[in-house]
Structure formats: C-alpha cells, structure tokens
Amino acid sequence: MAQAQPKASPLNELCSALPSLPMRLQEVGRFVAANDYDATTRSMRELAAVAGADPASFTRLAKAIGYSGWDELRAALTEARRPAQAAPFSGRARGRRAGPNADVTLVNEKLEAEAAGLGRISSTAIADAARALHGADRVWIAGFRSCRSVAELLTYQLRLFRPGAVQLVGGSGPDDIDHGAFRAGDAVVVIGFAPYSTASVLSARAAHRAGATLIAIADTIAAPMAEGADHLLLYEAAASPGFFPSLTGAIAIAQSLAAVAFTLGGAGAKRRLEETEDRLAETSQYFSERG
Amino acid sequence: MAQAQPKASPLNELCSALPSLPMRLQEVGRFVAANDYDATTRSMRELAAVAGADPASFTRLAKAIGYSGWDELRAALTEARRPAQAAPFSGRARGRRAGPNADVTLVNEKLEAEAAGLGRISSTAIADAARALHGADRVWIAGFRSCRSVAELLTYQLRLFRPGAVQLVGGSGPDDIDHGAFRAGDAVVVIGFAPYSTASVLSARAAHRAGATLIAIADTIAAPMAEGADHLLLYEAAASPGFFPSLTGAIAIAQSLAAVAFTLGGAGAKRRLEETEDRLAETSQYFSERG
DNA sequence: TGAGCCATGAAACATATGTTGCACGAATAT
DNA sequence: ATATTCGTGCAACATATGTTTCATGGCTCA
Numbered sequence: 001m002a003q004a005q006p007k008a009s010p011l012n013e014l015c016s017a018l019p020s021l022p023m024r025l026q027e028v029g030r031f032v033a034a035n036d037y038d039a040t041t042r043s044m045r046e047l048a049a050v051a052g053a054d055p056a057s058f059t060r061l062a063k064a065i066g067y068s069g070w071d072e073l074r075a076a077l078t079e080a081r082r083p084a085q086a087a088p089f090s091g092r093a094r095g096r097r098a099g100p101n102a103d104v105t106l107v108n109e110k111l112e113a114e115a116a117g118l119g120r121i122s123s124t125a126i127a128d129a130a131r132a133l134h135g136a137d138r139v140w141i142a143g144f145r146s147c148r149s150v151a152e153l154l155t156y157q158l159r160l161f162r163p164g165a166v167q168l169v170g171g172s173g174p175d176d177i178d179h180g181a182f183r184a185g186d187a188v189v190v191i192g193f194a195p196y197s198t199a200s201v202l203s204a205r206a207a208h209r210a211g212a213t214l215i216a217i218a219d220t221i222a223a224p225m226a227e228g229a230d231h232l233l234l235y236e237a238a239a240s241p242g243f244f245p246s247l248t249g250a251i252a253i254a255q256s257l258a259a260v261a262f263t264l265g266g267a268g269a270k271r272r273l274e275e276t277e278d279r280l281a282e283t284s285q286y287f288s289e290r291g
Numbered sequence: 292m293a294q295a296q297p298k299a300s301p302l303n304e305l306c307s308a309l310p311s312l313p314m315r316l317q318e319v320g321r322f323v324a325a326n327d328y329d330a331t332t333r334s335m336r337e338l339a340a341v342a343g344a345d346p347a348s349f350t351r352l353a354k355a356i357g358y359s360g361w362d363e364l365r366a367a368l369t370e371a372r373r374p375a376q377a378a379p380f381s382g383r384a385r386g387r388r389a390g391p392n393a394d395v396t397l398v399n400e401k402l403e404a405e406a407a408g409l410g411r412i413s414s415t416a417i418a419d420a421a422r423a424l425h426g427a428d429r430v431w432i433a434g435f436r437s438c439r440s441v442a443e444l445l446t447y448q449l450r451l452f453r454p455g456a457v458q459l460v461g462g463s464g465p466d467d468i469d470h471g472a473f474r475a476g477d478a479v480v481v482i483g484f485a486p487y488s489t490a491s492v493l494s495a496r497a498a499h500r501a502g503a504t505l506i507a508i509a510d511t512i513a514a515p516m517a518e519g520a521d522h523l524l525l526y527e528a529a530a531s532p533g534f535f536p537s538l539t540g541a542i543a544i545a546q547s548l549a550a551v552a553f554t555l556g557g558a559g560a561k562r563r564l565e566e567t568e569d570r571l572a573e574t575s576q577y578f579s580e581r582g
Numbered sequence: 583t584g585a586g587c588c589a590t591g592a593a594a595c596a597t598a599t600g601t602t603g604c605a606c607g608a609a610t611a612t
Numbered sequence: 613a614t615a616t617t618c619g620t621g622c623a624a625c626a627t628a629t630g631t632t633t634c635a636t637g638g639c640t641c642a
Contacts, residue, residue: 256402
C-alpha cells in the first residue's frame with residue numbers, strides 16, 4: 001500500500017477514506033464534505049442537529065481518518081479554506097528546466113496558454129452566429145475525429161431546449177452521414193482544425209451547396225470548411241504546448257453559442273429546458289444520495 | 292435621516308463606526324477587519340493573544356457597534372463570508388437583462404470567467420493522475436450526458452497512442468455498460484458534475500470495488516464519484532454565467548491528462564501515434580486540397 | 583444458538599468559551 | 613481640589629464545547 005500523498009487536502013483524504021467507513025460515519029463525512037464551510041464555522045452540535053446525527057459521530061469521523069479529534073480536523077479544514085493571500089508565491093517562477101516536475105510545468109504552461117487563447121475569441125462573431133442558429137429551421141452539427149466531442153457537446157446542449165430541431169451529422173456511425181438532407185433555411189455547424197477530416201469538409205461543402213447557413217468553427221481562415229462560411233468562429237488550437245491541438249477554445253465557443261441561442265429562445269426555450277430536466281429527473285437519470 | 296446604507300456588510304458598519312470608538316477598541320476593530328477570516332474561525336481568546344489585547348475587548352467592540360455580543364458579530368461575519376452557492380441549471384437562467392448588446396456581454400463574461408477558472412486547476416494533481424494512467428494495464432473512461440463529450444475526447448486522444456488499452460464505458464450505447472469488467476490494475480476515469488448522472492456514480496463505485504485506480508474529474512470534492520477516488524481533479528463548472536455548467540475546465544484537464552500521459556509513454560507512444568496518423572492519412576480520412 | 587465484536591446513541595465529564603462584575607487609573611467637570 | 617465619569621485589564625462566572633464512557637442492539641463467526 002503505497003499511499004505516497006505527502007500533502008493532500010483534508011477533504012481529499014476524507015473522501016478517499018469514505019467508502020471504508022461505517023454507514024453512519026459515511027453520512028456524516030458526506031455532510032462535512034458538502035458543507036465544509038459550515039463545518040469550519042458552526043459548532044459540532046449544530047452540525048449534528050442539521051445532519052441529523054449524533055455529535056459524537058464527528059469526533060469518531062475525525063479519528064477514523066487519522067486526526068486526533070474533531071478540533072484538529074476542523075483546524076485542517078479552516079486552513080485549507082483560508083483565502084489565497086495576496087502572497088508573493090515565489091514558487092510560481094517560470095523555471096523551465098526539466099526535472100522531476102517537468103510534467104507539472106507542462107501542465108501549467110498548457111493551462112496558461114489556453115486561458116490566454118480564450119481571450120482572443122471574438123464574442124461578437126459568436127453572438128451573430130447564435131442569432132443565425134436561432135433563426136434556422138433545423139440545425140445540423142458536424143465534427144469528426146477529435147472534434148466529435150465538441151460536436152456532441154453542442155448537440156446535447158442545443159437539444160435541451162430545441163429537442164426536435166438539432167441533428168448530429170453521422171450520429172449513428174459513418175453510414176449515417178447524409179449531406180443531401182441539408183436544405184435552405186437550415187443552419188450547419190462544422191467544427192474542424194488541421195489536419196482536417198474529409199467528412200467535415202464534405203459537410204461544409206454540402207451545406208454551402210444546399211443554400212444552408214454555414215457556421216464554421218475552425219483554427220484558421222484558410223481552413224477548408226471556412227470557404228463560403230456565413231459565420232466563421234476562430235480559436236487557437238496550436239497555441240498550447242503538447243502533442244495535440246487544444247480543443248478548449250472550440251469548447252468555449254460551443255458553449256457560448258448554446259448559451260446565447262438559449263437566451264434568444266426566451267421563455268419557450270426556458271420552458272422546454274425545464275421539461276427536459278424534469279423528465280431526466282423522473283426517470284432517475286440523476287443520482288441522489290437517498291438512492 | 293435614516294441610515295444611508297440600507298444593507299451594509301458587517302465589515303462596513305464596523306469600519307464606519309471605528310473613528311468614534313475608544314482607542315483600544317479601534318485597535319481591536321482594525322485587527323478584526325484585517326483578519327476577518329481568522330475572526331470567524333479562531334476563538335476570541337486566540338485573537339486576543341495575537342492582537343495583544345484583552346479578550347473582553349472583543350465583546351465590548353461587538354456591543355459598541357450594535358450587536359448583542361461577540362457571538363452575534365462573528366455570526367454576521369461568517370454569513371458575509373459564505374461562498375456563493377451554485378444554483379441549479381434553470382434557476383440561473385433568469386435575471387439577465389435584455390439589451391442590444393446583451394449577447395456580446397454574456398459571451399465576454401463567460402469567456403473571462405472560464406479563463407479565470409483554468410487558473411485554479413491543480414497541475415500537480417493532473418501530473419499525478421497521468422502517472423497512474425500511464426501505469427495502468429487498461430484504461431476505462433466514463434462520462435455521461437453532457438460529460439460524454441469530455442469522455443470521448445479523452446478516449447480519442449489516449450487511443451491515438453494506446454490503441455488497445457483504452458475503453459469508453461457505454462461506448463456502444465446504454466447496454467454496453469459492463470462495470471464488472473473493471474479489474475485491479477486498471478484505471479477508471481469518471482467525469483461528472485452536478486446533477487450527477489446515475490451511471491457515472493455507479494461506474495465510480497464499481498471501480499472502487501474492483502480495486503481499480505479511480506480518477507475522478509468533478510466540480511466538487513463532495514461529488515459522489517469523488518468518494519474513494521485515488522486522484523481527484525477539480526474544475527469550476529458553475530463559475531461562468533450561462534444556463535449550463537461550463538465544461539471548459541474539464542476539457543482542459545482531459546487534454547492535459549492525455550498530454551502528460553503521452554510524454555510518459557516516451558518513444559513507444561510516439562511511434563504508435565505516428566503509426567495511427569499514417570494509417571488515417573492512407574485511408575484518406577484527412578482532407579487534402581488535391582483530394 | 584451462543585459468544586464476541588462492532589456500530590451507534592445517550593449521558594457524564596473536563597475544559598475552553600463568551601460574558602460580566604470589579605478594581606484601578608486617567609481624564610474631565612464642578 | 614475633589615468628585616465623577618469613562619476606558620481598561622483582571623479574574624470569576626455560567627455555559628457551551630469537544631471528548632469519553634457506558635449501555636444497547638445488531639451483526640458475524642464459530
């Protein structure tokens with residue numbers, strides 16, 4: 001048992017220890033994890049009353065996960081919650097040398113670059129495209145290979161409030177691609193970056209040929225699916241280090257697109273969203289503690 | 292003339308009342324204002340020791356500002372510091388003012404918040420998880436509903452250099468879920484945020500039960516799939532405005548995970564990636580101008 | 583079935599907590 | 613100059629806090 005986590009957050013060690021604990025302590029532990037702010041401020045007895053448990057359980061919980069008592073656990077939690085001081089943080093220096101922490105450095109740079117990339121997305125272009133999306137009779141979404149995840153996310157979110165009008169191109173496999181279904185009045189969203197998959201380019205061309213509104217999400221103006229696009233949403237795929245282009249920007253665009261389209265949908269969209277959520281909840285797609 | 296500030300924060304009323312207080316109470320009051328976090332957590336006597344004052348001063352300070360005692364002041368400070376609750380989906384869709392550029396503003400806010408959220412991802416946790424991924428015999432990836440897109444992206448990227456070892460849970464539909472397939476030595480990645488889909492929670496539990504390494508990507512430490520997780524990667528889903536939780540952070544984590552796992556794979560991973568790309572190119576999955 | 587173990591709740595314990603009364607000293611008013 | 617008020621520290625108070633102990637009930641294992 002090589003538990004070599006030198007400095008884990010108290011909540012982490014709590015959660016990882018949960019499953020091996022007695023039932024009651026699990027409940028209490030979950031309560032603490034879910035209400036960690038109150039755990040640090042209110043008293044043990046108050047917590048017990050709200051959680052519907054015995055005060056002693058908290059002491060036992062603390063001891064069960066290695067602390068000397070509730071006081072010590074609480075102290076650890078408060079320290080973990082302490083707001084980030086405007087600290088000098090000498091450690092954040094950009095040491096680039098490859099050492100045992102080369103991985104961490106890689107991740108840091110990646111995240112930094114992606115955060116910067118998000119800033120270069122054109123919000124007006126997104127708003128325009130969303131209006132086009134809102135006005136379309138039907139919406140088709142095409143993305144293949146690594147872009148498939150973006151396409152599916154956009155499809156999923158749009159379907160929440162436009163159930164019948166949104167279609168994922170090739171949703172049931174490669175044979176499901178029917179570019180002939182595009183019509184004038186439709187909107188087609190094509191997502192892609194270099195190297196561009198053949199299917200995405202064909203989708204874009206078919207959309208253009210059919211007279212549908214073409215919305216391209218791509219990494220370059222020179223992208224093949226950008227030719228003849230009515231709306232072109234650009235993001236930086238190559239900016240971040242790593243072996244593979246980044247999709248963070250594309251995801252951000254997709255989400256913004258869905259969000260704006262939703263607000264344009266107004267009360268009707270809101271109602272349909274609620275209906276969908278209710279249906280999901282009723283069919284117990286969602287998990288609840290009381291199982 | 293009544294009070295000009297109808298609903299001032301406790302700290303504000305404290306500061307505005309400071310000048311008219313006795314010297315010693317001013318010192319104590321300033322100390323409380325400067326260390327309000329400790330004021331809510333540490334005890335009165337501890338504060339007195341650090342501030343170099345008498346414990347009674349705190350009680351007197353509270354009464355001087357209009358509270359019944361230190362307990363009441365502390366309670367007010369505690370409530371003021373309470374973190375903003377994450378509202379359910381449809382609940383947060385309301386309340387957005389309609390204007391000519393409301394859409395653009397919405398997008399801007401969203402992108403800004405997401406860029407900020409990326410900064411709070413723990414890169415060391417990702418590096419650790421990637422090592423676990425690298426060491427695993429097989430890798431299972433579970434994500435459902437809106438998280439499905441993240442799961443698919445991670446599956447796709449990992450498969451590029453570990454073709455046989457990576458499996459998407461439920462890849463061929465809901466009937467394809469076989470939690471019994473998890474074994475010790477496997478790694479299981481579960482992605483989810485509130486409201487948590489039942490399938491994801493079941494996957495996490497099955498992984499834990501099977502003795503597999505559980506890597507959870509979630510929005511909260513209190514997430515059900517985080518229980519018993521060997522690696523917990525957190526991102527901010529609720530931070531950004533919009534009708535739906537943001538997946539940008541989860542995508543960023545997935546990509547970083549894949550990137551680090553790839554570097555750990557070394558020359559072998561690089562070779563397999565090249566093989567995969569060559570194969571895709573040969574079968575004309577990729578578009579070329581001369582195509 | 584019986585013995586032992588463990589989880590759990592209630593009550594008793596020692597202690598730390600917030601509060602209040604008191605004494606002393608300085609500043610102010612008469 | 614004396615009397616009074618007010619600010620301040622100290623110490624005692626009543627109480628709430630975290631902890632521990634004990635009795636009970638359910639469970640497992642022999």
